[in-house]
Amino acid sequence: MIAVGKKTATLPTEGKFEYTGDATNRKVGPGNAIEYGTSAFTADFVAKNGQANWTLPKLAILT
Numbered sequence: 001m002i003a004v005g006k007k008t009a010t011l012p013t014e015g016k017f018e019y020t021g022d023a024t025n026r027k028v029g030p031g032n033a034i035e036y037g038t039s040a041f042t043a044d045f046v047a048k049n050g051q052a053n054w055t056l057p058k059l060a061i062l063t
């Protein structure tokens with residue numbers, strides 16, 4: 001995963017955050033095809049938990 005931005009100085013202590021967007025995956029190497037999918041992220045600052053989900057049909061999820 002790649003993210004670009006600034007580190008948050010102070011995390012919120014209340015409320016929820018939800019984000020949905022695009023996702024891409026490509027096996028390392030310029031000749032490999034790019035796979036497109038979706039992403040969804042949620043954070044509950046009161047419960048202090050979060051979840052991330054990607055929908056990329058060909059991607060093997062590592063556990």
